[in-house]
Amino acid sequence: MFAEIITIGDEILIGQIVDTNSAHISKELNKIGVQVYQITSIQDDKEHILQALEDAKNRVDLVLVTGGLGPTRDDITKQCFIEFFDDDYVENEQVLQHIKELFLKYFNKEPLPSNLLQAQVPSKATILFNSYGTAPGMWMEKDDTVFVAMPGVPYEMKYLLKDSVLPKIIENFNRPHIYHKTLLTYGMGESDIAHRISGWEENLPQHIKLSYLPALGRVRLRLSSKGADEQKLRNEVDGQMEIVHKMLSDIAVGFEGETSITQKIGELLIQQNKTLSLVESFTGGALAQEITRYAGASAFYRGGIIPYATELKISILGVSDELIKKHSVVSLPVAESMAERGSKIFQSDY
Amino acid sequence: MFAEIITIGDEILIGQIVDTNSAHISKELNKIGVQVYQITSIQDDKEHILQALEDAKNRVDLVLVTGGLGPTRDDITKQCFIEFFDDDYVENEQVLQHIKELFLKYFNKEPLPSNLLQAQVPSKATILFNSYGTAPGMWMEKDDTVFVAMPGVPYEMKYLLKDSVLPKIIENFNRPHIYHKTLLTYGMGESDIAHRISGWEENLPQHIKLSYLPALGRVRLRLSSKGADEQKLRNEVDGQMEIVHKMLSDIAVGFEGETSITQKIGELLIQQNKTLSLVESFTGGALAQEITRYAGASAFYRGGIIPYATELKISILGVSDELIKKHSVVSLPVAESMAERGSKIFQSDY
Numbered sequence: 001m002f003a004e005i006i007t008i009g010d011e012i013l014i015g016q017i018v019d020t021n022s023a024h025i026s027k028e029l030n031k032i033g034v035q036v037y038q039i040t041s042i043q044d045d046k047e048h049i050l051q052a053l054e055d056a057k058n059r060v061d062l063v064l065v066t067g068g069l070g071p072t073r074d075d076i077t078k079q080c081f082i083e084f085f086d087d088d089y090v091e092n093e094q095v096l097q098h099i100k101e102l103f104l105k106y107f108n109k110e111p112l113p114s115n116l117l118q119a120q121v122p123s124k125a126t127i128l129f130n131s132y133g134t135a136p137g138m139w140m141e142k143d144d145t146v147f148v149a150m151p152g153v154p155y156e157m158k159y160l161l162k163d164s165v166l167p168k169i170i171e172n173f174n175r176p177h178i179y180h181k182t183l184l185t186y187g188m189g190e191s192d193i194a195h196r197i198s199g200w201e202e203n204l205p206q207h208i209k210l211s212y213l214p215a216l217g218r219v220r221l222r223l224s225s226k227g228a229d230e231q232k233l234r235n236e237v238d239g240q241m242e243i244v245h246k247m248l249s250d251i252a253v254g255f256e257g258e259t260s261i262t263q264k265i266g267e268l269l270i271q272q273n274k275t276l277s278l279v280e281s282f283t284g285g286a287l288a289q290e291i292t293r294y295a296g297a298s299a300f301y302r303g304g305i306i307p308y309a310t311e312l313k314i315s316i317l318g319v320s321d322e323l324i325k326k327h328s329v330v331s332l333p334v335a336e337s338m339a340e341r342g343s344k345i346f347q348s349d350y
Numbered sequence: 351m352f353a354e355i356i357t358i359g360d361e362i363l364i365g366q367i368v369d370t371n372s373a374h375i376s377k378e379l380n381k382i383g384v385q386v387y388q389i390t391s392i393q394d395d396k397e398h399i400l401q402a403l404e405d406a407k408n409r410v411d412l413v414l415v416t417g418g419l420g421p422t423r424d425d426i427t428k429q430c431f432i433e434f435f436d437d438d439y440v441e442n443e444q445v446l447q448h449i450k451e452l453f454l455k456y457f458n459k460e461p462l463p464s465n466l467l468q469a470q471v472p473s474k475a476t477i478l479f480n481s482y483g484t485a486p487g488m489w490m491e492k493d494d495t496v497f498v499a500m501p502g503v504p505y506e507m508k509y510l511l512k513d514s515v516l517p518k519i520i521e522n523f524n525r526p527h528i529y530h531k532t533l534l535t536y537g538m539g540e541s542d543i544a545h546r547i548s549g550w551e552e553n554l555p556q557h558i559k560l561s562y563l564p565a566l567g568r569v570r571l572r573l574s575s576k577g578a579d580e581q582k583l584r585n586e587v588d589g590q591m592e593i594v595h596k597m598l599s600d601i602a603v604g605f606e607g608e609t610s611i612t613q614k615i616g617e618l619l620i621q622q623n624k625t626l627s628l629v630e631s632f633t634g635g636a637l638a639q640e641i642t643r644y645a646g647a648s649a650f651y652r653g654g655i656i657p658y659a660t661e662l663k664i665s666i667l668g669v670s671d672e673l674i675k676k677h678s679v680v681s682l683p684v685a686e687s688m689a690e691r692g693s694k695i696f697q698s699d700y
Binding site: 010011012013014015016017018019020022023024025026027028029030035036037038039040041042043044048052055070071072073074075107111112114115153155178180182189190191192194195201209210211212213214215216222224256278280285286287288289292297298301302303304305306307308309312315316345346347 | 360362363364365366367368369370372373374375376377379380385386388391392393394398402405420421422423424425457461462464465503505528532539540541542544545551559560561562563564565566572574606628630635636637638639642647648651652653654655656658659662665695696697
């Protein structure tokens with residue numbers, strides 16, 4: 001089965017925001033076996049929205065729409081749905097109560113008329129309750145294509161997708177399994193890689209697709225396939241990946257989505273009941289950021305110091321003047337000396 | 351005039367990458383008066399690419415395509431152009447020489463046959479020379495619509511857009527001016543804002559469009575307009591923005607794209623010849639990151655310390671135990687005490 005994502009909002013078309021919703025939705029749909037055929041971003045314009053809904057209906061089985069469900073005048077998605085499905089508004093009691101409760105709880109006041117209007121929904125829609133905002137999601141059908149409208153605010157969309165939309169898709173559609181595996185390589189161009197593995201690539205089964213994703217200095221190689229039998233699918237793709245991994249063993253550095261280095265460090269420290277502190281200079285807090293992003297950081301992370309100016313490396317961390325003169329500030333001996341002293345100040349094991 | 355952006359690549363449709371190219375292109379097009387009507391992301395699939403080109407031709411005057419120009423088998427955009435424009439390949443001597451030089455310079459070897467094939471281009475195309483890669487851009491026309499193909503690798507696309515594509519658009523199209531101005535507000539919901547400014551919003555001239563961009567705790571209000579006379583356009587939008595800015599003076603914190611707070615702090619410090627150090631805890635290095643991102647940081651930034659564990663706040667920064675017990679670790683008095691001690695350790699003014 002195929003899906004299309006339609007993101008609605010002028011802010012996307014003028015480049016004021018990067019559309020991250022589509023990538024999130026695509027990834028989640030892939031996990032449950034739904035292939036995204038097209039992503040379409042359009043303006044908050046009635047004629048254009050209606051045309052995009054019609055076009056998508058002729059292309060796919062499922063259309064996920066985000067944006068334009070808010071309470072202000074520039075939000076017109078719901079109106080377009082009313083027109084597209086030739087429908088009328090009805091008041092949804094649960095949504096109405098939810099809006100009143102949200103306003104009482106967070107603002108200690110009555111909702112405005114514009115907020116109460118958000119409880120007016122298309123009569124033919126199955127309402128998808130939005131715990132995190134006032135605009136509910138909607139699930140509607142036309143000519144065997146399902147249309148789902150979700151708010152454009154990312155955290156509201158994400159919860160609605162996870163809590164309501166994905167389970168309902170799983171319930172309503174027969175889906176194959178989709179499986180991707182991506183090998184990370186460094187230090188060789190894509191044409192050289194293609195040249196080296198061409199014999200293997202030519203003999204890849206038709207239903208396994210190879211893609212090259214080049215960037216400066218690195219190339220990601222992705223194998224994608226879909227099928228009814230998940231285990232068979234995985235075995236087949238993993239098997240092919242093993243072959244190409246061996247052919248590229250000198251430039252392969254791992255697979256995408258594997259445990260990150262930060263997480264591995266954290267796990268090892270917790271396991272050994274050790275603690276860590278950081279001394280940074282040029283990276284100016286980037287390492288500390290990375291570590292504290294890790295959920296269990298307080299169990300092992302003591303703190304850090306950033307002696308940015310050179311003389312502070314001497315006065316605070318006691319690095320000797322001669323060592324800096326001999327090896328320069330950016331050198332292994334100076335870094336070692338700072339790290340050693342840092343772990344003493346912060347009473348950490350590393 | 352209207353443009354459409356078509357981004358080609360399975361990696362977008364499976365959510366493996368976020369499409370940042372489209373936002374960049376949209377922003378740059380807006381600056382030269384080209385309005386983006388639609389952004390379409392599709393797979394590396396021949397039938398689908400041909401259909402998308404045909405659909406776009408019927409919608410807009412200019413179609414910008416990114417992706418699928420590389421030397422590997424999964425890159426099929428050029429083939430699709432050959433078919434769509436009913437064209438044949440010719441060898442482009444300049445591109446051929448460039449490919450040979452690039453390989454000699456960076457890899458010290460001859461290009462592979464797959465690389466040399468990149469010098470084969472559609473005979474009807476105007477070739478846009480790509481200094482940063484082996485795949486040239488292409489400018490072609492069909493039924494009064496211009497089609498431009500660019501590589502999908504962001505840095506190659508950006509240079510090609512700036513150096514070749516934008517100047518050629520400016521030369522070939524009559525374009526109006528497009529002007530956006532965005533007010534940043536904090537602390538009030540979009541429906542409350544809309545309620546307060548509804549009288550003003552109702553009387554906005556038809557050609558000025560107001561958009562609300564809500565996020566957690568903040569709302570951005572954008573005014574957009576286009577017209578032939580740039581000065582008149584700016585005066586009109588700025589005038590309306592001044593009115594609404596006054597109506598929202600209690601929640602307005604500035605305009606988008608203005609000098610950031612970090613930059614303002616940096617400028618003030620350099621101007622007054624003062625220095626800064628940072629003590630962070632919960633933010634775990636995020637402030638330090640923000641400051642060192644600022645190009646002239648070494649002129650005023652001394653360094654920072656991140657006493658993440660509570661007892662380090664006592665042992666290193668000498669915050670008194672009673673102060674923490676009385677006010678809790680996350681409190682103004684404790685923060686003040688840490689900041690004062692921090693500036694002493696780092697010999698900074700602030």
